[in-house]
Amino acid sequence: MWKKIAMMCSVLLIITACSNTSGSSPESFPEQAIEIIAPATPGGGWDMTARSIQRAMNADGSVDEDITVVNKPGGGGEVGWQYLNQQDGHFAAVNSSLLVTGNLLDQSDLTHEDFTPLAMLSTEWLAVATHRDAGFSDGTELMDHLREDPQSLTIGVSPSLGSGNHLAFVQAAVESGVDPTELQFLVYSSGGDIMNALLGGHIDVTSNSMSDLSEQYEVGEIDILAVTSPERLESFPDIPTWEEQGIDMVFPHWRGIMGPADMPEHEVEAWDEWLSNMVETDEWQTVLDNYDLEDFYMSSGETGQFF
DSSP, rough: HHHHHHHHHHHHHHHHHTSSSSSSSSSTTSSOEEEEEEOTTSSSSSHHHHHHHHHHHHHHHOOOSOOEEEOOGGGGGHHHHHHHHHSTTEEEEEEEEEHHHHHHHHHHHHGGGGGGEEEEEEEEEEEEEEEETTTOSHHHHHHHHHHOTTTTSEEOOOSSSHHHHHHHHHHHHHHHTGGGGGGGGOOOHHHHHHHHHHHHHSEEEEEEEEEHHHHHHHSSSSSEEEEEESSOOSSSSSBBBBBGGGGOOEEEEEEEEEEEETHHHHHHHHHHHHHHHHHHHHHHHHHHTTTTTTTEEOOOOOOHHOO
């Protein structure tokens, strides 16, 4: 009987040891396709970032397995981010400043500490836009209108209240003497959804990233009234900053990528190598140039210190 008990204990120890492994070893990782999660619908900034990472990583060629992108919209990023934490190191998700501000403003229970930082990638500038027929010539004219009648216009933001898009508009409003608690904000899942709403006449104004606005601006479908950068953007020199319109407001918006909680060190090291190689590719530089993004690359360790 004691031999049987000893054998059962040995089996249990083996099962326990196996259950505590990460499912990969330094020699075998990656063992399956790499999945990059865009926690929003197609067409917005998170989706653009995820697909840009996919293309640039493929261009670099450091990853032998396939690299795919999946959209997991909902909850201002929470659906995709919670999905990430059910996975292993073959999965990563795009994040942004909302990961920090959402928790600070009680919009989310998630924080950066719930995940493994993999890299900081870029910063971009936000802007306020209207349909071309709205009739506002610049940002101060828009704020003057809202100061007189703050509930007369609907303002689209994504992916939730507390996002960079939302906070940037609130800051500009406060600096302009507008009470932001009286403004009419409508929340959309992504920048792409906002653009459809703006062009369809369902909202009057949007605060959004330049990467989400540039295409419609270049074809003349929208007007951009102000940008949150300290100086005019090189790619869009005709768009005035808030500061030159007399509104003390500069607001950068960062994007990065993270893995599930408690990733083994060898998986983090692999992602560090992949991403550090990726940001050196011509493909990634083209992404930065096309969307007027600024390089903000930090390794996993540097990103953890940043947080």
